[in-house]
Amino acid sequence: MDSSADSGAVIEVAGLGKVYGSLVAVDDLSFSVRRGDVYGFLGQNGAGKSTTIRMLLTLIRPTSGSIRMFGMDISRHRSEILARVGAVIEKPDLYGYLTGRENLRILARLSGCRDRKAIDRVLDTVGLAARADDRVRTYSQGMRQRLGIACALVHDPELVILDEPTNGLDPQGIADIRNLILRLSREGGKTFLVSSHLLSEMELIANRMVIIDKGRKVVEGECRTLLDPERQVVHLETMDDVQTRVRLARSRWAAHIEDDPQGRIRLSLDRADVPQLVRELSDMDVQILALRPFNRLEDYFLSLTQAG
Ligand SMILES: Nc1ncnc2c1ncn2[C@@H]1O[C@H](COP(=O)(O)OP(=O)(O)OP(=O)(O)O)[C@@H](O)[C@H]1O
Ligand SMILES: [Mg+2]
Structure with a gap:
């Protein structure tokens, strides 16, 4: 039962x-x-x-x-x-x-x-x-x-x-x-x-x-995890996001890719791994335009204050 x-x-x-x-x-x-x-x-x-x-x-x-x-x-x-x-x-x-x-x-x-x-x-x-x-x-x-x-x-x-x-x-x-x-x-x-x-x-x-x-x-x-300062979520902007996604999906970073409601490339990783990510992206011939840190909770509270 x-x-x-x-x-x-x-x-x-x-x-x-x-x-x-x-x-x-x-x-x-x-x-x-x-x-x-x-x-x-x-x-x-x-x-x-x-x-x-x-x-x-x-x-x-x-x-x-x-x-x-x-x-x-x-x-x-x-x-x-x-x-x-x-x-x-x-x-x-x-x-x-x-x-x-x-x-x-x-x-x-x-x-x-x-x-x-x-x-x-x-x-x-x-x-x-x-x-x-x-x-x-x-x-x-x-x-x-x-x-x-x-x-x-x-x-x-x-x-x-x-x-x-x-x-x-x-x-x-x-x-x-x-x-x-x-x-x-x-x-x-x-x-x-x-x-x-x-x-x-x-x-x-x-x-x-x-x-x-x-x-x-x-x-x-x-x-x-959500409140962990060592954990970093980043949004990646590149010359060719479609191709970047394909390359990332084949790399060891595949498991770090997260859904983003706005369709951006989003990865969640340890802060300490960010430099390595950048190096490997460059090795994959990905042309990085921007790599933006994103804090979901901060984002949420920003939306709160904007609304208020
Ligand atoms: N019976 C209803 N008829 C029409 N709109 C409703 C009804 N009940 C809730 N809503 C609307 O649905 C939305 C969500 O309301 P809800 O009460 O679930 O919010 P909440 O998260 O509990 O907010 P609060 O923190 O103020 O309690 C609001 O825009 C509210 O006006
Ligand atoms: Mg309520």
């Missing part, structure tokens, strides 16, 4: 698209989340994070593409999949006039969880045990957010999806959520997909991430 659980990918999104009238909210998006990942889902306001997450949770229907979770197609195994997922989308829906514990009880019942101990357990996990019998109205932002997460955890899901869980929180509140995610990941073995518009925040918790912009993927990968 659980055979898919060990196959690696907990979420596999392929060619996902969502169109609202003339607006393309999510555009041909593909990424995968592996078991045990704290997966960062990064993008500025309006990038399409919440729309994607809503599609993952079947709250809205994709215009195109496919979503597989735990190795199953979401359109065919909806309830089976969602029973293994916990989520908080944007602001958690909580009843202010009820206590934290009462909110949890309602949610637990809805998700078919009748275990009273589960409620105590999650209250404890999110550090709300002492305030569990106060009305949610009296909670701080951070406490509401933590209660939202408790609701997502009550049926002990394998995968937890959090949409901007630290939005509107002060530094202490942000640190609390961060530590909670890390603890649940390390000790609880849960897989997380966490969206944010802050790279600085993702760096601290995520092991892998995808960055999206205007619904499209900018980059996906291991945070270690």
Whole structure:
């Protein structure tokens, strides 16, 4: 039954698209989340994070593409999949006039969880045990957010999806959520997909991430690699790019060639190998016009500041 659980990918999104009238909210998006990942889902306001997450949770229907979770197609195994997922989308829906514990009880019942101990357990996990019998109205932002997460955890899901869980929180509140995610990941073995518009925040918790912009993927990968200053991505401009591609494809640099949305020649390599690349290009009779360093994250943040 659980055979898919060990196959690696907990979420596999392929060619996902969502169109609202003339607006393309999510555009041909593909990424995968592996078991045990704290997966960062990064993008500025309006990038399409919440729309994607809503599609993952079947709250809205994709215009195109496919979503597989735990190795199953979401359109065919909806309830089976969602029973293994916990989520908080944007602001958690909580009843202010009820206590934290009462909110949890309602949610637990809805998700078919009748275990009273589960409620105590999650209250404890999110550090709300002492305030569990106060009305949610009296909670701080951070406490509401933590209660939202408790609701997502009550049926002990394998995968937890959090949409901007630290939005509107002060530094202490942000640190609390961060530590909670890390603890649940390390000790609880849960897989997380966490969206944010802050790279600085993702760096601290995520092991892998995808960055999206205007619904499209900018980059996906291991945070270690993406943030590694020793790793260099370059764009190569030559007298004859078509021929250069052919020559590169036959050389030992073939494995370093990456797709570029603008169709430029892009290579990813160790910084220390750049001089060697230039030497070998010259040996291949490639006439270099320009070799431009390209930092995907810098590019992304440049686009952010330009937009802002
Ligand atoms: N129901 C809808 N009808 C029309 N357009 C929508 C709808 N929902 C989202 N959009 C549009 O889709 C785009 C992506 O929105 P989305 O909420 O997914 O972005 P986001 O990355 O979550 O942004 P934020 O960081 O502000 O939460 C935006 O341009 C938004 O206006
Ligand atoms: Mg959003």
